[in-house]
Amino acid sequence: MERIEIGHGSGGKLTRDLIEGLFLKYFKSPELHSLQDATYLPGFEKIAMTTDSFVVQPIFFPGGDIGKLSVAGTVNDLTVSGSVPKFISVSFIIEEGFPISDLERIVSSISKTAESAGVKIVTGDTKVVEKGKCDGIYINTTGIGDVKRELSPKFVKPGDVVIVTGFIGDHGISISLSREEFEVETEIKSDCAPLNSLLVPLFDVPGLRFMRDPTRGGLATVLVELSETSGLGVRIYEDRIPVRDEVRFICDMLGYDPLYLANEGKAVVVVDRKDADRTLEILKSHPLGKNSQVIGEVTEEKGVVLVTSVGGMRRLELLEEDPLPRIC
Amino acid sequence: MERIEIGHGSGGKLTRDLIEGLFLKYFKSPELHSLQDATYLPGFEKIAMTTDSFVVQPIFFPGGDIGKLSVAGTVNDLTVSGSVPKFISVSFIIEEGFPISDLERIVSSISKTAESAGVKIVTGDTKVVEKGKCDGIYINTTGIGDVKRELSPKFVKPGDVVIVTGFIGDHGISISLSREEFEVETEIKSDCAPLNSLLVPLFDVPGLRFMRDPTRGGLATVLVELSETSGLGVRIYEDRIPVRDEVRFICDMLGYDPLYLANEGKAVVVVDRKDADRTLEILKSHPLGKNSQVIGEVTEEKGVVLVTSVGGMRRLELLEEDPLPRIC
Known part of the structure; x- marks a missing residue:
């Protein structure tokens, strides 16, 4: 056949x-x-x-x-x-x-x-x-x-830290570039990977509150939904968010925002501040988590705020429309 | 919207x-x-x-x-x-x-x-x-x-009776007629229905061996698969198989065999012969099972044989190709 x-x-x-x-x-x-x-x-x-x-x-x-x-x-x-x-x-x-x-x-x-x-x-x-x-x-x-562990936006508290487990936007960019002909030669691959071996060890961290994989809608969407469901706010810092230079460059070129690009091998992890070091240690000991980074914290006031690298503030919202449909 | x-x-x-x-x-x-x-x-x-x-x-x-x-x-x-x-x-x-x-x-x-x-x-x-x-x-x-009850072709034994819970072919004919323009006026509707209220009471019948819903591939396919998996045979009698006159008529007209037509609200039930009456009684007491019928029995020799209404024998095989794709 x-x-x-x-x-x-x-x-x-x-x-x-x-x-x-x-x-x-x-x-x-x-x-x-x-x-x-x-x-x-x-x-x-x-x-x-x-x-x-x-x-x-x-x-x-x-x-x-x-x-x-x-x-x-x-x-x-x-x-x-x-x-x-x-x-x-x-x-x-x-x-x-x-x-x-x-x-x-x-x-x-x-x-x-x-x-x-x-x-x-x-x-x-x-x-x-x-x-x-x-x-x-x-x-x-x-x-x-x-x-093994019930996790929920409802468990999140002001002061908790927000961690992302590595570079964001790779999947979205990889899909986008494989659809069209570009002059750019790139090494960017989708981060697509099962994350259970990375994340299951975190179930033993007492201060673990919430996790989510930022796929369709990207990091920004996960954080906006977290804010809406928890009734709290999130503040993240642009210069702490791991984005490859190449991804940033291609985003600029194509008009994408890496915060909204799909990931298929990353997680957003919210933990009690006092367990942040332990959490990072566990994540960084795994190949899929070696670029883990604290990118911000949970705040009292509802909404997601991005503090830009020049110190400006930008409020993040849900996307109206996906810039790149059918990425998963 | x-x-x-x-x-x-x-x-x-x-x-x-x-x-x-x-x-x-x-x-x-x-x-x-x-x-x-x-x-x-x-x-x-x-x-x-x-x-x-x-x-x-x-x-x-x-x-x-x-x-x-x-x-x-x-x-x-x-x-x-x-x-x-x-x-x-x-x-x-x-x-x-x-x-x-x-x-x-x-x-x-x-x-x-x-x-x-x-x-x-x-x-x-x-x-x-x-x-x-x-x-x-x-x-x-x-x-x-x-x-609640493990059922399997492996539990089937020679002498067991084969029951069908009502008229076969209604779904296939209904789908076929709703795709094309025919001169025939018909009352035939799909038999599409959840069968749990009909069949769950059978879990208490000690001699219950095996059940299957004859969807794609119809009654014949279920029986051929039962024979192959159990290593036993099945003999069914054409004049005991419930088929509406209208379905039979349309099958003749369109060249379909009702034994291969999809059903979405029927089950094939195999039980120990000594529990046949009790099984039929349970089935017939439910609106979805009131036309239940013993259509044949399990035999020693592998293969499915249809005894036709004039006493001939026809061996049933798996379909090579679906006469009517996308019926479910």
């Missing part, structure tokens, strides 16, 4: 061939191999569930692909909720005529990413639609986690 | 408007209202998980719509696995320009169906893609159930 045909979504023989010839080759968990429509999971006390559909364009980009992204995204959503990611479902909508070789690359990437994150893919689904009714492939992942 | 715009998938203000203005209007569970990326669920001992993406065309059809279908489908997958459906995630991929009024109809239908099935929608996601990159709307639902 070279290309996906309508019959691959029929539930009949061609579907079976696709499952046995391709998906099961990469997805090794016995739960999935039972091929039941629903999957038994060993029980635990308190579980978390999250879902995301991925429609990123292009599906292959520097630093990742839609498969890696779809696992990392769900793993990260579970992790920042204070849970250890355990199980994941994967559901495909595929366009007729989609190359099997591309699908194999994606499935392999899903498998690798899940393995590296220690999550099991336990159930799945495939639908095929006609040409022109999809953009190659869309993927939904839904995840289940074992809740 | 009249139509979906690209910004509705941005994660910013327009997304918020859509969530607060429309989704939260219908989805009432507090877990969803927390608006976290991942959701805490109260724990239970053993859980089941299932996922499905829905790409049905048309999205509104006699007897249902893509919203009702997406909840019923996942509820049914959990139920036939022997679990009580508890929690569901809903994830949308929506085409730019999709009418908000249609989305509202769908969201309302999701809400009503979930409520009638007693499942809570606990997390969700929305992506918007450009015109021509989707066919209006696609929906993924992923469900979590509380496992």
